[in-house]
Amino acid sequence: MSKKITFILIFVFFTISFVQASPVQRFPKPEFEYGHQQPPTIAPDARSQFMEYLDVFVLLVSLSLISWFILKKRSRWGALGMSVFSIVYFGFIKEGCVCSVGSVQNIALALFNPGYKIPITVIAFFVIPLLFTLFFGRTFCAGICPLGAIQDIIAFRPLKLKSWLQTVLGIIPYLYLGFALLYAATATDFIICRYDPFIGIYRFDAKFSMFVLGATFLLVGVFVARPYCRFFCPYGVLLNLVSRISWKHMTITPTTCIQCKLCENSCPFGAINEPTLDKKKEDRQIAVRRFIILSFILPLLILAGGWVGSQFHENLASVHPRVQLAEELMTFNESSELEPSLELTTYKSLGKSEEDLYVEAASIIREFHVGAWILGGFIGLVFGLSLAGLSINKHRIDYEPDRGSCLSCARCMDYCPMPEEEKPHRLLFAGFRKPVRFK
């Protein structure tokens, strides 16, 4: 009974302190004697559907163009031109959203959240670059991605990173992808969008901290080429994997590699694989043993990762606003000095029961339990595979772009002295280098 009274009191209190939800006609509609016309309420339209389709069309055309520039024309200038175009169109005109990098989250949300309906343009922005990469390598990264393009044109003084550092930092995108998918699938937040460092620059408008982040990335980007692409981009993970088995991929040399080493330091991203020099023949037995060990370690790592992840599922879940609210409600007591948060007072004012909130929060935490297992397992797998990658050295005789991490920017091509077959005049520039014969 007393509970009921307090409830009613609280209810009355909040209805006073908060405004009624829907409009109430307290005063009658005026009747103007001198014929004054009420102006209409004007509601400006959203960006038209046509414009959204136009974006997809532009994406298709520009991807085709840049792939042609890089693979067929072997033109760095073409790629650079497309970068500038992308900065202008996808960056400043379109102002970012939705971009392929962020679309990963929409896809995850659509697959896991029954309430979310995904627009076709978002699917297109997710799928098209992946398909192009499957055919031509990461030409999307070369100059169509607005995030990549802005970093690409300011990579003035790229330093060579130690390869171990590159490998270690290269794990971050996988983690970022894992977390982004977890938080998107549980409808918590879109962290990729939230921490997108460049969107503020494209909009000329952002919170100060985001400006600082963007500026830092650009500043670092002068010396460490494309830091976001290489060490953060979650979409880049997918492109990296897909690019490894692409149908075509740009090559440094138009014909054959003569190991002249001229291109050795040309890649600002450290994506050129040098020929393997060790002539030691590796024992078949060792290889087999390593394979057996790996196939034991990998599942172990996945399990261990999953278990560790699941231990943190409550911490992971505590980012979710509903869980936060439930936590606050649980610890909140009326007598304490602390003001209840706006969320809490609002929730109470809505007159929903506390049980509902707890039930909802509990189910979210359960979701996170599953999610944390998967995330942890995924992280374990990534660590395992990177280890495996380190221990296996692939045999290589030529200088080749690393198919995964090469961004197809076409910089290295100009360093290759080999002439293109159809352009014999290039032979002149080959200078005194070793004469070459073609088939």
Place this chain on the structure above:
Amino acid sequence: MLFLTAVLISPVRIAEKSTIVYCLKLLCTNTSNKLKTLKMTDSSKKNKLNRRDFLNKGLRYTVGLGIGAIGVAAWTKLSSQEMVWQLDPSKCRQCGRCATSCVKTPSAVKCFHVYALCGYCDLCGGYFRPETKNLTTAAENQLCPTNAIKRKFIEDPFFEYDIDQDLCIGCAKCVAGCGAFGNGSLQLQVHHKLCDNCNQCSIARDCPSEAYSRVPAKSAYLFQGIEEKDYQKQKG
């Protein structure tokens, strides 16, 4: 449903299998035959390349299928049109975060006047501070921090209130006032000419009353108390 899961899972299965086969082959043949390749005759080189190409091709098809499958799975959740963010005034609690949480400064959320609901009151709860004595347009009487509401005399005893949306910052003070003492004709809405339609609206994340949702772009406003036909859409 079953079909869908089958469609979803089968490429993954195939991919798994062929990935394992691929890795196995790579590991066993490639690493062990290191030096051999150097000395390999032309024909054996070709053979080897062919095998690698073949595996790559298989993998490529499966990955292509996988991408397609994800696309198709997302397709089942397709919305018929573009979505934009909008807030539902009937849920809004006028907390003021619309003014501060938007990625734009000033916020893309603006106050809209639904004239059709307005009582044209002299003592406007949205215009005057509660303690105001003299109903004059003096700045200190106005509730709006940016003086974005313009008061215009129409005829005794009616006044019309217009909102200068260039000045409005979406703080919801007037909305609260009008809702508490008037007809609730002042309503906050995301102004779609100004909104960038972020992939994830940063106000939606912060809104304590969960008033934000994605709505179809064709009916992008959620005015309360009037029908869609009653307000005038303006080409964006």
